[in-house]
Amino acid sequence: MDQQELLNAVKAFVSAEDWDGSRRVLNENRDLLLSDEADAMLEALLDEFVDQPQPTALVRVHRDLLKRCREIGVDAAFAELQAIMKVQNQAPEVAEEYVNAVQALITAPTLPAKQTIITERQALLFTDVADKIFEALLQQFEGQEQQLHLIRIHRDLVLQCRLNGIKSTFKKLQSLN
DSSP: HHHEEEEEHHHHHHHHHHHHHHHHHHHTTTHHTHHHHHHHHHHHHHTTTTOOOOHHHHHHHHHHHHHHHHHOHHHHHHHHHHHHHHHHHHHHHHHHHHHHHHHHHOOOOOOHHHHHHHHHHHHHSHHHHHHHHHHHHHHHTTTTTHHHHHHHHHHHHHHHHHHHHHHHHHHHHHHOO
């Protein structure tokens, strides 16, 4: 893989004027940007900007988006991003923490990781705001059954934890496995 070509694609993706521009760059450079090498390059950029919050946040959100593209596909990842942005636009000063908590829960890879997230972020997840984020995600993914199922499972998990307690809910889930 040509490192200069990869660097140019990464720079174009991260510095695009808007998300539509980033998507265009991704569509034009899919093989490069969805590679492990691109992820490593973005990780190196994060290390480079470690003391600069704004560039770090910009690189991190783009890296996270590419990760989601690899996990669930480009269309689904950008739809997820649009749903999150819609919620953030409704209450930007508050929404980011809630969106991050919901997103962390949905993307956590294991039951113990999900339990840790719910325990640590229950003040955010056990709220009507978090439920509205789940609702916005459900609306955004209407017709995409796999995504809807994933969102519903996590919304129900939060509800069960609210009603029955976190430890009790996860103990029951672990006994089912």
